Amino acid sequence: SQQGEEDPQALSIQEGENATMNCSYKTSINNLQWYRQNSGRGLVHLILIRSNEREKHSGRLRVTLDTSKKSSSLLITASRAADTASYFCATAPQGNQFYFGTGTSLTVIP
Amino acid sequence: EAGVAQSPRYKIIEKRQSVAFWCNPISGHATLYWYQQILGQGPKLLIQFQNNGVVDDSQLPKDRFSAERLKGVDSTLKIQPAKLEDSAVYLCASMSSSITEAFFGQGTRLTVV
Numbered sequence: 001s002q003q004g005e006e007d008p009q010a011l012s013i014q015e016g017e018n019a020t021m022n023c024s025y026k027t028s029i030n031n032l033q034w035y036r037q038n039s040g041r042g043l044v045h046l047i048l049i050r051s052n053e054r055e056k057h058s059g060r061l062r063v064t065l066d067t068s069k070k071s072s073s074l075l076i077t078a079s080r081a082a083d084t085a086s087y088f089c090a091t092a093p094q095g096n097q098f099y100f101g102t103g104t105s106l107t108v109i110p
Numbered sequence: 111e112a113g114v115a116q117s118p119r120y121k122i123i124e125k126r127q128s129v130a131f132w133c134n135p136i137s138g139h140a141t142l143y144w145y146q147q148i149l150g151q152g153p154k155l156l157i158q159f160q161n162n163g164v165v166d167d168s169q170l171p172k173d174r175f176s177a178e179r180l181k182g183v184d185s186t187l188k189i190q191p192a193k194l195e196d197s198a199v200y201l202c203a204s205m206s207s208s209i210t211e212a213f214f215g216q217g218t219r220l221t222v223v
């Protein structure tokens with residue numbers, strides 16, 4: 001399978017805490033992206049990191065990529081109740097073909 | 111700009127019936143995807159179009175699923191005949207040639223009973 005796997009499957013934290021979720025994949029990639037999905041909604045793009053990058057920031061998001069370990073992590077700092085959602089990594093073996101992982105369900109308790 | 115439009119939002123059918131989903135991508139987006147998302151799982155790529163040509167349909171169950179993208183714009187995904195295990199949300203996404211970010215529609219929730 002070309003899909004990645006996220007862990008943990010579910011994560012529950014208090015508002016203000018940091019949330020970290022991990023993604024492991026099997027094939028070589030061109031880039032890796034993270035998406036958020038609120039319940040019953042479509043997916044929203046959060047951040048993209050290319051295979052030659054090791055770390056990227058966007059607002060409260062920090063993504064790291066270790067191509068030697070075929071893994072990535074997404075850190076959300078100072079979490080808010082509105083961050084409650086499922087988070088998916090999507091690996092792109094080629095330019096515009098990408099495959100989603102199994103997802104991490106994040107619950108932020110106010 | 112308008113987002114990716116999908117219809118219907120919900121559909122309930124009996125097994126062995128046929129169903130069709132429609133997607134209107136963001137104007138000018140050359141790439142269009144159909145994903146199947148079963149409850150509790152990540153989206154699974156069914157088919158990818160580049161303009162009106164198929165790039166990847168390796169995970170499309172071709173004995174019952176078909177998809178087309180006429181004139182490289184709108185797309186339809188059809189299931190005939192439906193099985194219970196086809197119950198899922200069907201997501202359409204589009205992407206332009208200049209950026210590597212996909213925009214998703216709200217999805218169509220299919221229930222096969």
